[in-house]
Amino acid sequence: MNKVITINLGGNAYQLEEGGYDTLRAYLETATAQLQHNPDRDEILSDIERAIAEKFRALLASHKTVVETKEVAAVLAEMGPIEAEPGEASRPGASSAGATSGTSGQKTAGEEKAAGSGGTPRRLYRIQEGAMIAGVCNGIAAHMNIDPTLVRLAFVLLTIFWGTGLLVYVVMAIVVPEARSPEEKAAASGFPATAQEFIRRAKEGYYEAMKGFPDRRARREWKRQFKREMRAHADQWRYNWHSYWAEHAPVHPGMGFALPFLSLLQGAATVVWICAIISLLATGAVFGLALPANVPTWVAALLLLIAYGILVGPLKFARRACYYGLGRPRWAWSFVFLLDAVVWLAVVAALLWLAFHYLPELRDAIHSFPAIAHQAADDIRTWWHGK
Amino acid sequence: MSVNEKFSAIRKGLLEFLVLQIISAEKVYVADILKQLSATEFATQEGTLYPLLSRMRREGLLDYEWKESEAGPPRKYYELTAKGREQLRETLEYWGEINGTVKKLGQK
Numbered sequence: 001m002n003k004v005i006t007i008n009l010g011g012n013a014y015q016l017e018e019g020g021y022d023t024l025r026a027y028l029e030t031a032t033a034q035l036q037h038n039p040d041r042d043e044i045l046s047d048i049e050r051a052i053a054e055k056f057r058a059l060l061a062s063h064k065t066v067v068e069t070k071e072v073a074a075v076l077a078e079m080g081p082i083e084a085e086p087g088e089a090s091r092p093g094a095s096s097a098g099a100t101s102g103t104s105g106q107k108t109a110g111e112e113k114a115a116g117s118g119g120t121p122r123r124l125y126r127i128q129e130g131a132m133i134a135g136v137c138n139g140i141a142a143h144m145n146i147d148p149t150l151v152r153l154a155f156v157l158l159t160i161f162w163g164t165g166l167l168v169y170v171v172m173a174i175v176v177p178e179a180r181s182p183e184e185k186a187a188a189s190g191f192p193a194t195a196q197e198f199i200r201r202a203k204e205g206y207y208e209a210m211k212g213f214p215d216r217r218a219r220r221e222w223k224r225q226f227k228r229e230m231r232a233h234a235d236q237w238r239y240n241w242h243s244y245w246a247e248h249a250p251v252h253p254g255m256g257f258a259l260p261f262l263s264l265l266q267g268a269a270t271v272v273w274i275c276a277i278i279s280l281l282a283t284g285a286v287f288g289l290a291l292p293a294n295v296p297t298w299v300a301a302l303l304l305l306i307a308y309g310i311l312v313g314p315l316k317f318a319r320r321a322c323y324y325g326l327g328r329p330r331w332a333w334s335f336v337f338l339l340d341a342v343v344w345l346a347v348v349a350a351l352l353w354l355a356f357h358y359l360p361e362l363r364d365a366i367h368s369f370p371a372i373a374h375q376a377a378d379d380i381r382t383w384w385h386g387k
Numbered sequence: 388m389s390v391n392e393k394f395s396a397i398r399k400g401l402l403e404f405l406v407l408q409i410i411s412a413e414k415v416y417v418a419d420i421l422k423q424l425s426a427t428e429f430a431t432q433e434g435t436l437y438p439l440l441s442r443m444r445r446e447g448l449l450d451y452e453w454k455e456s457e458a459g460p461p462r463k464y465y466e467l468t469a470k471g472r473e474q475l476r477e478t479l480e481y482w483g484e485i486n487g488t489v490k491k492l493g494q495k
Contacts, residue, residue: 009460010460011460012460031434035438038438038441039445040438040441040442040444040445043441044437044438044441047417047437047440047441047463048433048434048437050460050461050462051417051433051437053460054418054456054460078432078433079432079433079434080431080432080433080434080435081432081434082434082437082438083434083435083438084438222461
């Protein structure tokens with residue numbers, strides 16, 4: 001059985017065998033290198049992708065949904081090598097792929113081979129996309145495969161309590177290189193860059209194609225189709241990420257059994273949070289702690305929400321690690337998911353039931369909730385109009 | 388070196404001229420161009436044609452418009468611009484001269 005990879009070509013999703021995917025990627029990378037000095041590079045690449053897509057489509061039928069490796073090779077042989085136009089890439093040596101593209105491309109290819117089956121080698125880079133300052137935290141997060149918010153939080157805490165965070169940050173901002181080329185971006189996270197690259201290119205093709213459609217109906221149809229395929233792509237991306245986790249999660253398989261406990265903890269946190277919100281709305285104070293005079297209720301509620309997020313975030317993270325620590329068999333996942341959900345729901349329901357029956361304040365609070373909600377809505381409205 | 392090999396550079400240079408001529412007849416998309424060329428000595432592939440077409444468009448010789456296809460992504464249909472037609476006319480004329488020269492030289 002071969003692994004299948006979904007890709008997006010010219011706005012349509014195709015499933016390729018892994019070997020075929022590698023062949024196609026190599027072809028497109030060579031093409032990109034050949035067209036390096038061509039001002040129409042992106043356009044030609046999307047032309048090429050569309051042409052490949054059409055050929056793939058011709059190969060597929062209702063009972064055949066995957067393009068095989070040898071079919072990919074045949075299609076690419078039919079396409080022929082991308083030849084740099086004499087006017088554009090007339091520098092000496094440009095005819096051999098990547099000769100003028102500098103050493104970086106070749107080096108990456110070499111490293112990739114050196115890394116063996118591990119795919120793209122992973123290195124620490126700063127990543128500017130979605131960065132707050134210089135992309136240091138972003139890069140570390142990608143490198144360690146965790147949420148950048150956690151890394152940022154760690155830096156902030158380091159700065160507040162020990163004062164070293166800022167220093168470390170500045171040093172790293174200077175020392176760590178920035179990921180610029182697609183190869184470096186891929187190396188920063190260890191994932192192949194192609195998925196993102198395909199999305200970017202597909203989007204370009206999307207807008208370009210939009211211009212050409214004669215009427216609104218055709219445009220809408222194209223848009224709908226495009227969105228569907230983007231969604232499929234996102235699912236695939238998520239799945240890849242999850243299976244990546246399954247292979248690399250630093251946990252013992254036995255940790256799957258810790259899952260219900262983590263869920264209980266999270267459930268408890270949720271219940272405490274709900275109680276806090278209710279007590280805030282009912283009495284204007286959180287568990288007897290009165291708010292400062294000038295803080296409106298909704299700000300306090302928002303702060304509670306943020307606090308909850310910070311508290312529950314690591315729990316969620318640990319739970320995810322446990323899921324994927326279970327390893328390969330998918331049924332084990334679904335079983336644990338189910339167990340987890342049942343335990344969680346049962347605990348929340350039981351606690352709410354208990355609270356409802358033994359805490360008259362809570363009962364009163366729930367009864368008076370509609371009025372409080374109205375009050376809160378009014379508060380917000382007056383605040384908004386007063387602004 | 389066979390004649391075929393010796394002429395490969397010339398064939399390559401003539402490709403642009405032939406593409407102009409094909410497009411001058413009707414609006415076509417790349418697969419049509421490839422099909423018309425496939426039966427000739429000038430048979431070529433997408434990998435060569437797309438960069439060529441994009442350069443010709445940049446030079447203002449041709450333009451394209453998007454058309455939907457029944458199945459698959461929309462296609463680019465190419466047509467000549469006024470400049471492209473003018474170029475084709477000049478090239479045909481020049482080609483005629485070259486042909487004449489080839490025949491005339493060496494004859495007594």
